Amino acid sequence: MSLSILPVTGIGDVTAGDDLAELITKAAPWLADGDVLVVTSKIVSKAEGRLVEVPADGPEREEARQQVLAGETARVVARRGPTTIVQTHHGFVMAAAGIDASNVDKTHLVLLPADPDASARALRDDLAERGLDVAVIISDTMGRAWRNGLTDVALGAAGIGALRDHRGEFDPYGNELTLTQMAVIDELAAAAELVKGKSDKVPVAVVRGYSWAGAGSGARELVRDTASDMFSLGTAEARAQGLRDAAHLDSWSAPDIGESRVLRLTPAGPSPADLIRLGEEAHRVRLLLAADGLSSKISFDDDGVTIEVTE
């Protein structure tokens, strides 16, 4: 099996309401049964009108962008400096929820398609109506943990299985192959990216020669559920969670620290046990400060403790 990866040029600017099947078949009249069509999510979003109006510049623009980001965010995964990595409502873990300001005029931001698998199915169906049996992948560019550089992956898919499963096969030495479920739609998206540009002139590519069959359950199958993800939170966020959990061990109702730089804590009663409890509480308070990134020092005297924020 050898593959060809063919760019589709001449699609031009896509706007809300455009019929992608028409645009693509016009630009690529050579599209054929069995092809895998890889479509950049940006033009799907544009055709579906997934744009938000924002100010062209100034602090208002950044404020609007933050609001849009909050709307697209199911949970924040990690933050560092200007970078916010979130899990979107689809389940994708992406910087800035995949919201993009490139290849669109300065007064709009482009959101990801609301349901990329549904978009892929719709496009596949539209092409089927034109007599074409092609698999459809909707792709976008993502960063990843541990490795520099971005790659294209599949956000949506139709007509093709997300995974190719080698389990149950044997190698020439008789070893059963285990744990080798290949994310082929991600590899197809990556392959297609190699002939696309970033400037939207080649938003579609065709992979020819790849044998696919079976309906597939969409790219959703590649979204790892958070509970089974060993990297569901950034390292700094998880460490801070550990500090917070340390403070709240056994469920503890924290005193209101507010913006205080110096805290004076005294025992609840006169007994020795009250004094011991105070020491425990003092450490919990310091852990809350630490979870917020604040160092502190503590001093003990016979009437209580003083905690001073040092940074």
Add this chain to the structure above:
Amino acid sequence: MSLSILPVTGIGDVTAGDDLAELITKAAPWLADGDVLVVTSKIVSKAEGRLVEVPADGPEREEARQQVLAGETARVVARRGPTTIVQTHHGFVMAAAGIDASNVDKTHLVLLPADPDASARALRDDLAERGLDVAVIISDTMGRAWRNGLTDVALGAAGIGALRDHRGEFDPYGNELTLTQMAVIDELAAAAELVKGKSDKVPVAVVRGYSWAGAGSGARELVRDTASDMFSLGTAEARAQGLRDAAHLDSWSAPDIGESRVLRLTPAGPSPADLIRLGEEAHRVRLLLAADGLSSKISFDDDGVTIEVTE
């Protein structure tokens, strides 16, 4: 630009000392200047003799495997059940340090090449001696955070830049493209995987038509340094680190807890401040237990505290 991805069949079993350039040019006499050659790391390891003898089965095999893993591990990134994700001495974050028992007889494990960039350069040079100017990528299969399924990525590269940098380019709307360094050697490795099998019958593929130039600094460029990686530790490991840090705040010399299920702590002296300090210490002890996954309960009395491990 359109690409072809061509499988190289008929390479057969590779053993230590084999000349890969000869095997590949014999199997693919059609290899041509400008091609990108993507070679599965497994056959590079075999040719370089990166095999370790292990017992064929039994607990001795698992014990030997653990020892080999420890030798390949620079640091443990995350553990869950039977899965250990480590950072190798090369800097790659991979399950089981990329050690593989497939496509090799049962008495050996295959390690990653010691220096995949050097292996890629050597193969590129050997091919150059045969008059061929091809880029070389050495690939392997990796898992990733957040997404199910594995993809092939580049462990080593020669003759080709690891990243394609779109920064400084402009889209048709005049927006400067930012933050778009594409990890093209990973995408090429992924594309090549689509025509390879997992059973080692097609360990090499050729990408034809991709325009590459410049020496490139190897796949090492894709290894994110740990300090700037927001996901350098697993979530559970980072949370446990937070708990440990909470216990050791200000540097604290922990008492020896050992395997005790019940701990009795008493104050160092008779003053109220000593009692307060005792309470603080008691919480630190409980956090150490929590960092090891142990729940505890605490009770306070006028002479000290009792901490009981509850799970």
